Amino acid sequence: MTGSQVVITLGAALLGGGIAAILSQSGGEWHGYGVTVGLAAATIVVALSAIIAGLFRRRSGFLGFVSLVLVASTVAVSFIPPDRTLVGASAGVFMEKGGRYAQPAGSFNVYSPGDSTLAGTSTIDLWQGAGDVYIQVPDGKAVRVVANLGSRSLEYSRYEKAEKAKASDEDSWNYVNLRTSPTRTAHGRYSYDFTVGFGTPTTTVHVWQGEGQVRVEQQQPVETGVTQ
Numbered sequence: 001m002t003g004s005q006v007v008i009t010l011g012a013a014l015l016g017g018g019i020a021a022i023l024s025q026s027g028g029e030w031h032g033y034g035v036t037v038g039l040a041a042a043t044i045v046v047a048l049s050a051i052i053a054g055l056f057r058r059r060s061g062f063l064g065f066v067s068l069v070l071v072a073s074t075v076a077v078s079f080i081p082p083d084r085t086l087v088g089a090s091a092g093v094f095m096e097k098g099g100r101y102a103q104p105a106g107s108f109n110v111y112s113p114g115d116s117t118l119a120g121t122s123t124i125d126l127w128q129g130a131g132d133v134y135i136q137v138p139d140g141k142a143v144r145v146v147a148n149l150g151s152r153s154l155e156y157s158r159y160e161k162a163e164k165a166k167a168s169d170e171d172s173w174n175y176v177n178l179r180t181s182p183t184r185t186a187h188g189r190y191s192y193d194f195t196v197g198f199g200t201p202t203t204t205v206h207v208w209q210g211e212g213q214v215r216v217e218q219q220q221p222v223e224t225g226v227t228q
Helices: 003-024 034-055 061-078
Strands: 090-094 099-111 122-137 143-149 154-161 173-178 190-196 203-222
Touching: 003 034, 003 061, 034 061, 122 143, 154 190
Parallel strands: 090 099, 099 122, 122 203, 143 203, 154 203
Antiparallel strands: 143 190, 154 173
C-alpha cells in the first residue's frame, strides 16, 4: 500500500469517526457514547481499507497495526461511563464546585482553594480505571468520603499534636495514619464510608476505582486523644 493510500485511509477514518461521533449525540441509545462510536467507525474504515489492500495483494502492515490500536482503544473507552466529564492523566478539582468525572488512568486531586465565594454543598463523583486519588481536607471543612475500590488501598492521615514534644519544640505536630476499615462487597471489592473533619459534611466525594491508591489527608490540627 502506497503512502498516499495510507494518508487517504487515515483521513477517511478521522472524517468518518468524527461524523459518527457527532451523529451519536443527536439522541437515541448511543447518546453519551460519542468517543466510543467515533473510534468504532474509524476502526471499520481502516479495517476495510486493509482488507481491500489484501485483496489486491498489497501489504497493509501499518494499517493492520492501526486497526489493532483502534480496536484496543474502542474496547477500553467502552468501559468508561458516558455521563461524566472525561479528564486527562493529571487532573484536579475544587471540592466546592463538585461534578462527575471519568479518568481512565492517572492522578486526580480534590482540594480547596480557600475561596469563601465557593461556599456551599457539593458532590464529586469520580470513576477511575487505575491511578491515584488525593483528597485534601482543609482546616474548617468536613468531607464525607465514599469509596468503592478494587483493592484495600485507602490511607487516611491527620495532623496531631505530639504526645511527647521535644523540649526545643513544645508545639510539635505530626501526621498520624488512622485506621479505616472497609466493608467487603459481594463482588470482592472494598467499600469505605466515613467523614473527615468535624461538623456536618459540606462536600461528599464518591470514588470508584479499578486499581490504585486513595489518600485522604485531614489538614486540620487535632489535639492527641480527640475523637471524631
